[in-house]
Amino acid sequence: MLRGIYSAASAMLTAFQRQEQTAANLANINTPGYKRDAFVARSAPSITEVRNFEGLLSVAYPTRPFPLKVGEVGTGVFNDPVITDFSAGDVRETGRELDLALIGPGYYQMRSTEGATFYSRDGQFSRDSAGRLVDAHGNFVVGNDGPIVVGFGSVAVEADGSVYADGQPVGQLWIREFPVDAPLRKIGGGDFIPVDPDLAPTFSEGATIVQQGAIEYSNVDPSRAVAEMLSASRSYEAAQRILQMSDAILERSVNDIGRV
Amino acid sequence: MLPALAGPMSGMFAQQQAIDVIAANLANVNTTGYRARHVEFHDLLQQHLPLGASSGRAVDEPLGGAGRSSGLLDLLTAGVRVGAIAHSFEPGRVIEDADPYHLAIEGEGFFVVQTVDGGAAYTRDGSFKLDSIGRLVTANGDVVLPETRIPADATDIRIDDAGLVMARLVAEDGTEFDVVVGEVQLARFVNPHGLAALGGNLFSATDASGDPIVGYSASDGLGRIRAGALETSNVDIAEQMTAMLIGQRAYGLSARVLQSLDEMLGLANNLRR
Numbered sequence: 001m002l003r004g005i006y007s008a009a010s011a012m013l014t015a016f017q018r019q020e021q022t023a024a025n026l027a028n029i030n031t032p033g034y035k036r037d038a039f040v041a042r043s044a045p046s047i048t049e050v051r052n053f054e055g056l057l058s059v060a061y062p063t064r065p066f067p068l069k070v071g072e073v074g075t076g077v078f079n080d081p082v083i084t085d086f087s088a089g090d091v092r093e094t095g096r097e098l099d100l101a102l103i104g105p106g107y108y109q110m111r112s113t114e115g116a117t118f119y120s121r122d123g124q125f126s127r128d129s130a131g132r133l134v135d136a137h138g139n140f141v142v143g144n145d146g147p148i149v150v151g152f153g154s155v156a157v158e159a160d161g162s163v164y165a166d167g168q169p170v171g172q173l174w175i176r177e178f179p180v181d182a183p184l185r186k187i188g189g190g191d192f193i194p195v196d197p198d199l200a201p202t203f204s205e206g207a208t209i210v211q212q213g214a215i216e217y218s219n220v221d222p223s224r225a226v227a228e229m230l231s232a233s234r235s236y237e238a239a240q241r242i243l244q245m246s247d248a249i250l251e252r253s254v255n256d257i258g259r260v
Numbered sequence: 261m262l263p264a265l266a267g268p269m270s271g272m273f274a275q276q277q278a279i280d281v282i283a284a285n286l287a288n289v290n291t292t293g294y295r296a297r298h299v300e301f302h303d304l305l306q307q308h309l310p311l312g313a314s315s316g317r318a319v320d321e322p323l324g325g326a327g328r329s330s331g332l333l334d335l336l337t338a339g340v341r342v343g344a345i346a347h348s349f350e351p352g353r354v355i356e357d358a359d360p361y362h363l364a365i366e367g368e369g370f371f372v373v374q375t376v377d378g379g380a381a382y383t384r385d386g387s388f389k390l391d392s393i394g395r396l397v398t399a400n401g402d403v404v405l406p407e408t409r410i411p412a413d414a415t416d417i418r419i420d421d422a423g424l425v426m427a428r429l430v431a432e433d434g435t436e437f438d439v440v441v442g443e444v445q446l447a448r449f450v451n452p453h454g455l456a457a458l459g460g461n462l463f464s465a466t467d468a469s470g471d472p473i474v475g476y477s478a479s480d481g482l483g484r485i486r487a488g489a490l491e492t493s494n495v496d497i498a499e500q501m502t503a504m505l506i507g508q509r510a511y512g513l514s515a516r517v518l519q520s521l522d523e524m525l526g527l528a529n530n531l532r533r
Contacts, residue, residue: 031303
């Protein structure tokens with residue numbers, strides 16, 4: 001019976017974590033380039049129950065194989081670590097010259113001021129005091145020839161990522177793609193790095209298109225998030241009921257069994 | 261505060277800030293030279309120790325087979341924060357009025373003014389006037405640089421498209437003559453988005469904006485001064501209303517999930533009555 005309490009408690013815990021995750025996704029519903037995180041629930045290893053008075057039974061049923069299996073009993077549930085959903089978010093027009101949305105699987109290759117490389121789909125760029133194309137934290141947007149310098153004039157970006165400053169070509173955005181099964185890790189601020197540092201991203205012509213004057217928003221779907229929220233809340237409630245019932249049964253066995 | 265409630269709280273707080281910025285934009289829709297602002301959101305991460313960490317798997321082994329799992333002991337999204345509040349430097353509309361001291365800039369650039377504490381500040385608001393000693397000042401009384409002093413007996417004061425301030429004076433022999441009494445300069449920045457807002461339509465230079473490039477109207481990539489006109493704010497009401505609706509809905513969703521988490525915590529508290 002104690003096992004029932006622990007199983008129910010593990011169900012409550014996982015439902016609560018799912019709810020926290022939904023809350024974090026909903027908080028980022030307007031964050032450009034944000035990718036939804038989701039838990040995958042897994043059942044905890046199950047236990048095979050065995051009838052353990054085999055000596056007695058072997059006398060009664062000499063042909064039965066032993067030990068006699070009763071069946072499998074689950075021990076609860078836990079959340080696997082987070083899976084990030086990399087599907088595309090909504091693209092919204094902003095009309096701002098340095099807002100660039102990626103349509104397709106690619107990422108902008110970025111370089112931090114310390115020289116570290118990472119990847120992002122948040123296309124809210126601006127220029128720094130040296131005229132380089134940077135993100136909100138001052139990290140550089142990398143082109144085919146190092147950080148892209150757009151200067152201070154008008155900027156045009158073509159669908160293939162070619163950047164023109166005042167009509168002069170200044171480089172091409174170094175858009176990289178990752179294999180579908182390659183794990184990426186979030187590092188905050190909408191930025192990603194591959195979990196395997198040796199993984200070299202690829203580029204395939206025309207797979208990713210750049211749209212100027214637009215931003216890709218998060219891929220959090222509010223109706224789906226609300227459904228997840230209700231589901232987590234109700235499974236929490238159900239697990240809580242089971243825990244209470246297990247507790248009531250335990251109470252009976254402790255206080256009532258054996259009472260004359 | 262319970263850590264579980266911090267995520268939806270951060271969402272409500274960030275959306276509230278976004279709505280506040282929209283409210284300020286809408287309040288300033290008729291403010292001369294006002295630059296609309298917008299909020300940029302960034303995700304917040306926290307270290308996460310999952311329940312499954314004791315299941316015997318190697319700590320950094322990726323999970324989920326073909327799925328893109330990021331591995332155990334990972335950073336999880338915990339909420340959202342306002343990463344930046346950025347100004348939009350799109351031009352507003354230029355509307356003519358008859359006041360000769362009212363100036364608008366068509367194109368890039370700012371008027372240079374001296375604030376009361378003596379520092380230089382930059383503004384797009386050209387609703388200038390004269391103070392008691394004949395200096396060209398902003399509506400707040402900040403002196404327009406370089407300082408222009410218009411003689412008390414001057415008549416027919418005009419500011420032309422090059423920023424030259426001209427006045428008609430009367431000579432001792434009674435003849436009238438035109439004289440240039442000052443010149444309005446403009447400044448531009450390599451990165452206007454790096455300017456710091458001082459309030460009252462004023463901006464100040466920062467390391468991110470770079471030093472001002474000061475020059476005359478229509479030179480060095482600076483805009484052209486239009487006298488007898490004012491620039492409106494660049495607030496687009498339709499855009500602001502749309503952003504407000506989105507912000508309001510996002511706030512509501514975060515509030516709803518906060519409520520739900522609260523109910524769940526209530527259930528846990530009442531496990532054993």
